[in-house]
Amino acid sequence: MLAIALAPFALAAVVGFLLLYPFDHQQRTGADLGFGQYPVNAVVVSAAAGSCTQGSPDEGGCVVLGIRMQDGPRPDQTIEQTVPTDPGTPRFAVGDHVVLSYAGANPDDPTSYQVVDFQRGMPLLVLALVFAAAVIVLGRWQGVAALVALGLSFVVLIGFVLPAILAGEDPLLVAVVGAGLIMFVVLYLTHGFSARTSTAVLGTLLSLALIGLLSMVFSAATSLTGLDEDTSSLMGVLGTPIDARGLLLAGIVIGALGVLDDVTVTQTSAVWELRKANPSLSWRQLYKAGQRIGRDHVSSAVNTLVLAYAGAALPLLLAYTLSGRTFGEVVSSQAVAQEVVRTLVGSIGLVAAVPITTAIAAAVAVREPAKSAGRSGGSVADRVGRAAATSAETPTVRRRPPHLRPGR
Template sequence: MCAVHAKDQTTAHGHGHGHGRHAAPASAPVRRLLLVLLLPLVLATVVGALVLYPFDHDQPTGAEAGLAQVPVRGEVTAVVRGGCGPDADQPGATGCVLVTVRMADGFAPGRDVRIPVPDQPSSPTFAVGDAVVLSYGGGDPNAGQSYQLADFQRGFPMLLLAVLFVAAVLLLGRWQGLAALGALALSFVVLVLFVLPAILAGEDPLAVAVVGAGLIMFVVLYLTHGVSARTSTAVLGTLVSLVLIGVLGVLFSALGKLTGLDEDTANLVSLLGHGIDTRGLLLAGTIIGALGVLDDVTVTQTSSVWELRRANPALGFRELYAAGSRIGRDHLSSVVNTLVMAYAGTALPLLLAFSLSGRDLGEILTAQQVAQEIVRTLVGSIGLVAAVPVTTALAAYLASRETVPEPEPEPEPEPEPDDDAAAGEDEYDDWDEPAWDEPQEPAWRRRVTGDLRTGYDPAKGPWRRPGRPVPRPGDRGLG
């Protein structure tokens, strides 16, 4: 019996990877339905990735793309105030901060160069010992005029933060956290090795974003949560929401005459040397940005519906959908606020600049740079809202058609021996009652042992409720 029970538990654990210890395998009709729905989508995603990937495109970079600046690492050794230009060393000259940097690599490693930095509120503050990055644009490698202070070195703090993040995920998630980290790494691989090269090669950014989001979604969800009916339902809900976000994004970016052109995009177009769909680039960012939040909503809704079904197998489609929708409404308000705050935080400097412009609120909200952030936020939020009923309906339909295994009956407890019956008439023989003719101490002077509330003394064996002793001939008060 123990071996059979252990085998059943092992089977249940194996099928429930990622969704609880006692998740049951999907029934055959559910598996067939999911296969019919998902297989064409998986094939379309793979074919789209093969068609859009720039196999024969050689993208010029660095100096080939017109970027002649070479990064050089160094350390600040001195900071003094002085003038700008040729009169920097003149007594009393002001207007710049002269930063001396000892270069660690580049064309003159070990040499010191002095670089003037404008003494303005917008300029960063440098101190002795700062690890910095210089930008070398050619010319005499020993002259300070050939360099510019470009940035600070941040390798160590960024690495330390990454280590803390990995440690926190593994400490809390353990093997599930390890799978999540692997999925995160694969997401970056898709972005760096597929999405970015395809867009730089001139492919439609919206199509690339849709295919890339599909690849990320399949990899992340199945690797993190396991291959099961629950995960497949979350995948379907995410796909439907992404399609809705794409359609609404195309529609309202066209109605709003959004071009997607800002300073960064204009610089990108000039570097590429060929045209790029800047509006499609805007929509691609919207889809990829909403993908992570969509995964959260769809997985939560699917798991909620499946757990409701497991807790009460009598629940049908209507009951599961109603209960799952109530859970989704509570979750939705916080998720939408998260997306809005994420976009607002990204555009905070832009909002501050517009606030100082003296323009009214309507003009600020309909300006190109603000309007495109609003379209991103609202389109993504509509997709999140739609994900709740769509995913809940799919999960309720599939979960109601799964076979829920019967719980194993718990073994009945063995009856405890009746100590009182076994004792018979001698149950009062061990009752420690002082003789009636012995002098009694006051209650406040008696030393009490054992439990003060019940009078139980562990040294006297199992506790039995004391009864009144049976009167015997010769006792005081009897004839």
């Protein structure tokens, strides 16, 4: 019954995707926007102190790097690059794998290249494999489903949300549709089609709507424009109008979704387990017991959210600390105020998700038979895993040969 009630929301997400996706829009490339820079992989083969070229900072001197290109227009060719050693420049050493920016001019001219960054592909790949292995070891088949759902979330973000915003669609509307697609796909794929999962979906949906409403109200009340340094630079490069405040609200909605589904799924599972342990509990008793569990969970979740935002804004906070401005002036500045609104609105949504989801879960669980309340239905991965576990645990009955049977 609950799944039927959610069907219009799922249909709305699909219709929104079809209406907002830029099917006929030609996405501009970096060359169209005037970037004209191409990455070239290279390795540092020598490094020596040297004088800075004209126009470079003289403080601390420079280092002359011998760099051998690994691809690009001149593979295996070695060029020299002079890099300043000021505090704002990375330190490069022999053996470092770096990325050059090639301007597309004369490939034999060293001035056509510039060292811009380190190569990080292999370490990131190793880290991703370790992460995937940890999830699979702990979650087994459900962990595999979670990884697939994570991949689909990235597909929605990269394949729908970003192109639609770049095509000029309303960022908040795009984020709401994208969050709806992610929510339905991730929760049902990971946890299966069941009343328990539908309860978590409904709790997430209502809490996300509250976060969207609060973010709209308080971003307008605090006169947040969304025009921080990065957004202003992006709009200047694109040359097309993008609603900066809508972009800020879209970030709040998508950022809160990941923490919300954790809270709603946990609360729903807690209520179902309480019902399984004591089928005689009434709706009110289930709700009160679930609330006690939720208080512990939400307190740690809110702390996690606040620290995550504070950690991301740490360089900004350091800069304001050294500015000599008062605490009130720092908090009311555009850059910090939008992080405050983002954090507090998300935290309010998390707090509200606990009673909302617990009330829905108690109302649904108390109407289910005790035995079915103890079963989650399970995703395809769950059913495959249970079948494999049952097969592995079933003992094999061996018949004794006739000459060893009793009485022979």
